[in-house]
Amino acid sequence: MTLLFLATYLDRWPTFLADLFALIRPAESTSQTSFNPHVSLLFFHFVIEISEEVADQVIKGARQFSSERHVRDARVRDAVRERDATRINEAVLTIVADYAERLLALRKEAIATSRETSEVLEVVDWGIRTFGSYAGLSRSWNIYLSRTHLRTGWVDINLTVTPTTIPLLFTLLSDPSLSVRMAAAGALRRIVSKGLKEPADKLRLIRVLSLGQVLDSLEERTRAEQIARGDDTDEGEESYREALGRLLNVLGLELIKLADVSYSIFEILNSLTLFKGCSRR
Numbered sequence: 001m002t003l004l005f006l007a008t009y010l011d012r013w014p015t016f017l018a019d020l021f022a023l024i025r026p027a028e029s030t031s032q033t034s035f036n037p038h039v040s041l042l043f044f045h046f047v048i049e050i051s052e053e054v055a056d057q058v059i060k061g062a063r064q065f066s067s068e069r070h071v072r073d074a075r076v077r078d079a080v081r082e083r084d085a086t087r088i089n090e091a092v093l094t095i096v097a098d099y100a101e102r103l104l105a106l107r108k109e110a111i112a113t114s115r116e117t118s119e120v121l122e123v124v125d126w127g128i129r130t131f132g133s134y135a136g137l138s139r140s141w142n143i144y145l146s147r148t149h150l151r152t153g154w155v156d157i158n159l160t161v162t163p164t165t166i167p168l169l170f171t172l173l174s175d176p177s178l179s180v181r182m183a184a185a186g187a188l189r190r191i192v193s194k195g196l197k198e199p200a201d202k203l204r205l206i207r208v209l210s211l212g213q214v215l216d217s218l219e220e221r222t223r224a225e226q227i228a229r230g231d232d233t234d235e236g237e238e239s240y241r242e243a244l245g246r247l248l249n250v251l252g253l254e255l256i257k258l259a260d261v262s263y264s265i266f267e268i269l270n271s272l273t274l275f276k277g278c279s280r281r
Helices: 002-008 016-024 037-054 057-062 067-083 085-108 114-135 165-172 178-193 199-209 211-229 235-261 265-272
Strands: none
Touching (some): 002 016, 016 037, 085 165, 178 199
């Protein structure tokens, strides 16, 4: 399906994604009010495959360089940004929000089966992974910030970092499900780690996220839970604490980059108060 998209989207089938969105939405003529889980997962895997094919530097670096493929990938990225980036992001986040609400409702219902809960969890998990596959590869910063346009990435960050998406990610960052928490941590790490031409824009992004405060709270909680477990090691929770550590590490590295460019580290930390509790550790 991804290969068909890459072969036809630019010139032969420019409405490929628009047609796909029309197919995955619940039909108005039926009583179905939410997205089908199987179709949702198909859509998520499809978007991830596109991201990996045209934007993932690890995958691109593992292949023998082809100037034809390089030009095609750039044209596909530009075309998606101009035609369908908003639709992709809207579809992904709509499905994630829908299933996150269903997950909350199922957890409150005593009659919910483990199969139902597992199915909904899978959609939320892959939805966040899909969001992360393109959220950190951005070309412009128009968060609650000033407008700055860069044509060097995948999806506009003003679509991915908003007053709606960040609270959703922070909520999922402390979800009872380990896989959902790990996916949320990965998405946030990608957002933080992508660079900008203007250091001031990256500084505004870090201010908006206020990750230091969030990570400090999660560190306190997970450390207390670890102490309470004693010698009973929970490998899943240890993996989650490691994921939080990687996220904090990326945040620290980005601050150091800012210090190297045009800011003193003391000015940055004083203005952001990011490491209130984390600095002790």
